[in-house]
Amino acid sequence: MKTVYQKSAGLTGVPMHYCPGCTHGIIHKLVAEALVELDVLGRAVAVAPVGCAVFAYEYFNCDAQQAAHGRAPAVATGIKRVRPDNIVFTYQGDGDLASIGMAEIVHAAMGGENITVVFVNNAIYGMTGGQMAPTTLVGQPTTTSPLGRSRLGQGAPLRVCEMLATIEATAYIARVSVHSIPRLNVAKRALKKALQLQVENKGFSLVEVLSTCPTNWGLSPVDALRWVEQNMIPAYPLGVFKDIEGGT
Amino acid sequence: MAKKLMKGNEAIAAAAINAGCRFFFGYPITPQNEIPEYMSRELPKVGGTYVQAESEVAAINMVYGAAGAGARVLTSSSSPGISLMQEGISYIAGAELPCVLVNIMRAGPGLGGVQPAQADYFQATKGGGHGDYRVLVLAPANLQEAVDLTQLAFDLADKYRNPVMVLADGMIGQLMEPVEFSPYHPAFALPPKDWATTGTAESGGRRRVINSLYLYPDELENHVRAIYRKYAEMERTEVRYELYDCDDADVVIVAYGTTSRIARSAIEKCRRLGLRVGLLRPITLFPFPFAAFDRVVDRTRAFLVVEMSMGQMLDDVKIAVAGRRPISFYGRTGGIVPTPEEVVKQVQTLLGGPGA
Numbered sequence: 001m002k003t004v005y006q007k008s009a010g011l012t013g014v015p016m017h018y019c020p021g022c023t024h025g026i027i028h029k030l031v032a033e034a035l036v037e038l039d040v041l042g043r044a045v046a047v048a049p050v051g052c053a054v055f056a057y058e059y060f061n062c063d064a065q066q067a068a069h070g071r072a073p074a075v076a077t078g079i080k081r082v083r084p085d086n087i088v089f090t091y092q093g094d095g096d097l098a099s100i101g102m103a104e105i106v107h108a109a110m111g112g113e114n115i116t117v118v119f120v121n122n123a124i125y126g127m128t129g130g131q132m133a134p135t136t137l138v139g140q141p142t143t144t145s146p147l148g149r150s151r152l153g154q155g156a157p158l159r160v161c162e163m164l165a166t167i168e169a170t171a172y173i174a175r176v177s178v179h180s181i182p183r184l185n186v187a188k189r190a191l192k193k194a195l196q197l198q199v200e201n202k203g204f205s206l207v208e209v210l211s212t213c214p215t216n217w218g219l220s221p222v223d224a225l226r227w228v229e230q231n232m233i234p235a236y237p238l239g240v241f242k243d244i245e246g247g248t
Numbered sequence: 249m250a251k252k253l254m255k256g257n258e259a260i261a262a263a264a265i266n267a268g269c270r271f272f273f274g275y276p277i278t279p280q281n282e283i284p285e286y287m288s289r290e291l292p293k294v295g296g297t298y299v300q301a302e303s304e305v306a307a308i309n310m311v312y313g314a315a316g317a318g319a320r321v322l323t324s325s326s327s328p329g330i331s332l333m334q335e336g337i338s339y340i341a342g343a344e345l346p347c348v349l350v351n352i353m354r355a356g357p358g359l360g361g362v363q364p365a366q367a368d369y370f371q372a373t374k375g376g377g378h379g380d381y382r383v384l385v386l387a388p389a390n391l392q393e394a395v396d397l398t399q400l401a402f403d404l405a406d407k408y409r410n411p412v413m414v415l416a417d418g419m420i421g422q423l424m425e426p427v428e429f430s431p432y433h434p435a436f437a438l439p440p441k442d443w444a445t446t447g448t449a450e451s452g453g454r455r456r457v458i459n460s461l462y463l464y465p466d467e468l469e470n471h472v473r474a475i476y477r478k479y480a481e482m483e484r485t486e487v488r489y490e491l492y493d494c495d496d497a498d499v500v501i502v503a504y505g506t507t508s509r510i511a512r513s514a515i516e517k518c519r520r521l522g523l524r525v526g527l528l529r530p531i532t533l534f535p536f537p538f539a540a541f542d543r544v545v546d547r548t549r550a551f552l553v554v555e556m557s558m559g560q561m562l563d564d565v566k567i568a569v570a571g572r573r574p575i576s577f578y579g580r581t582g583g584i585v586p587t588p589e590e591v592v593k594q595v596q597t598l599l600g601g602p603g604a
Binding site for chain 1: 299301305306307309312313314315317318336343445446448458459460461
């Protein structure tokens with residue numbers, strides 16, 4: 001019999017703890033496949049965040065370090081400086097990266113650190129139970145913005161890609177989504193490109209992946225995918241914001 | 249090798265490089281800036297890497313990553329910066345990573361001042377960050393000792409897979425003394441770093457994970473108990489202290505670092521006055537030399553603790569003396585360094601007269 005599909009060798013096979021309909025699992029799979037296809041799994045080191053993906057070190061089939069909340073880019077910097085031949089990537093959520101870890105991500109980008117960041121944006125704090133994030137949409141209700149996020153006082157979505165793309169030493173900044181199969185294929189190409197640039201020592205790369213949180217959004221998995229398309233993408237336009245190789 | 253006149257901060261930095269440290273992550277803060285400056289200048293010459301972090305918070309997490317990747321790694325700071333690092337130090341202790349931290353203490357609390365102080369004793373020796381853990385703390389009193397202890401700190405960190413802190417103050421950091429560097433050899437056989445995350449291609453496919461998360465309470469309790477077995481081992485084998493002129497001492501001064509130097513001058517003056525005074529100088533602050541007190545307690549009439557703080561090591565001295573003798577305390581704080589004359593006066597008051 002011909003094998004047409006199998007679990008990526010980049011995943012350990014440990015059952016994932018993610019909620020039904022959450023797209024973290026898909027994003028893990030794409031990252032794992034990218035590592036395998038680039039033939040760098042054996043020299044990859046993952047840095048896990050604090051948040052829903054805290055157990056990423058259980059799932060990626062490579063060496064890993066678990067970082068303090070928001071500090072993954074600093075930990076990755078430490079690893080990469082010691083072991084420049086390792087392929088070092090962080091996997092961070094929006095609370096981790098865009099709130100408590102904002103200084104670390106900006107300075108890793110500013111410093112042109114040759115690391116890759118997988119930034120999973122689901123516009124909410126998932127692990128802690130659906131609190132407001134810097135990425136929460138205006139009007140979006142959360143457990144700490146029960147009337148919906150208000151532009152005045154609570155602010156409006158922080159667009160990380162657009163901000164980091166202004167930083168000179170970055171190599172590649174892209175925003176993708178996994179709410180449909182065509183988008184998923186684009187996302188995979190972006191992740192591969194980001195990791196490939198690290199292999200080529202081109203510097204800092206980041207791929208923001210728009211993700212779902214059916215549990216804390218209060219939506220079915222299918223409706224959550226639709227919510228990404230109808231509500232998140234208008235606030236977070238997809239595309240390549242920086243590519244030192246000139247692609248857009 | 250010939251003796252060299254060096255500033256304390258530079259001597260500590262040079263000792264780290266001599267001990268094979270090739271990675272430094274830090275952030276500027278007075279009065280320790282000569283350490284990062286020296287490292288930024290000298291590390292590239294030996295193939296090492298200096299990174300100026302965006303904050304002490306980032307610096308200690310870079311240390312975490314580098315230590316987890318198997319490197320000998322150093323960071324240095326001064327009191328407020330060390331406060332910022334406490335979260336990371338807790339993670340490093342929890343994840344059982346070796347690293348060396350240097351705290352060139354300045355006066356607090358808050359922004360405090362930039363003059364020397366010893367008011368971070370509690371923070372250094374009792375954990376400092378959240379959770380059950382300790383940092384092994386070495387307190388040099390002169391620059392040769394700062395060099396020797398800094399080198400030893402790397403060996404101890406590797407042996408125990410635990411952060412080791414060199415705790416000095418602005419006085420030690422800024423003064424100049426002759427120091428001698430010998431070719432470095434590890435103080436003992438060091439365990440292999442087969443736990444470091446260097447990629448599974450190098451480990452035959454065995455995944456290495458650096459982590460301090462244990463969601464099941466029984467697992468976490470077992471983990472903490474295992475860490476505490478290391479601390480018990482430190483208490484058995486790593487205690488270091490010095491006894492000076494204690495054989496006939498009516499008063500034993502207890503002081504470490506800068507204040508122990510002042511105590512030594514005070515003791516000379518006391519001896520000239522016919523007052524029999526000695527010094528018990530802890531060199532390891534954790535593990536604290538509790539048993540050293542048993543060696544002097546029967547012969548002495550009283551203890552005098554001298555610190556540049558409002559009395560922090562004092563608590564450990566109380567535990568050590570356990571009510572067997574009276575304990576007096578003399579402390580200056582805010583960046584004020586006590587004079588030998590002030591200490592002599594304390595001894596005279598204790599002994600009930602100006603001299604014998």
